[in-house]
Amino acid sequence: MALTIEEVQHVAHLARLRLSDDELSKLQGELSHILGYIDMLSEVDVSDVAPTAQVTDLANVMREDEVRPSLPREGVLANAPDQRDGMFRVKEIF
Numbered sequence: 048m049a050l051t052i053e054e055v056q057h058v059a060h061l062a063r064l065r066l067s068d069d070e071l072s073k074l075q076g077e078l079s080h081i082l083g084y085i086d087m088l089s090e091v092d093v094s095d096v097a098p099t100a101q102v103t104d105l106a107n108v109m110r111e112d113e114v115r116p117s118l119p120r121e122g123v124l125a126n127a128p129d130q131r132d133g134m135f136r137v138k139e140i141f
Contacts, residue, residue, distance in 0.1 A: 048082040050075055 055075045059066050066074065120133055129136040 048086055049079045050082065 052071055052075055055071050055078060056066075058078070059071070059074075124130045124133065124135070127135050
């Protein structure tokens with residue numbers, strides 16, 4: 048697939064790149080070459096391949112949620128530089 052200079056300029060604009068005419072010309076050839084390889088994928092016969100989102104036999108690898116004791120509030124707040132009413136105090140951000 049051959050790209051035009053205008054298409055390369057558009058992509059460069061989207062990427063916020065300032066390119067010289069030489070760079071645009073070089074990228075036109077390189078990007079066209081890359082897109083040519085991608086076009087080759089359309090020639091692959093995938094009619095016997097079932098649609099899938101996961102190609103391995105992985106199942107949910109997350110552990111079950113279980114209630115466990117947490118740290119005591121006093122211990123958590125012991126090193127807080129500023130606290131009030133059992134909570135961390137932080138500087139306002141707005």
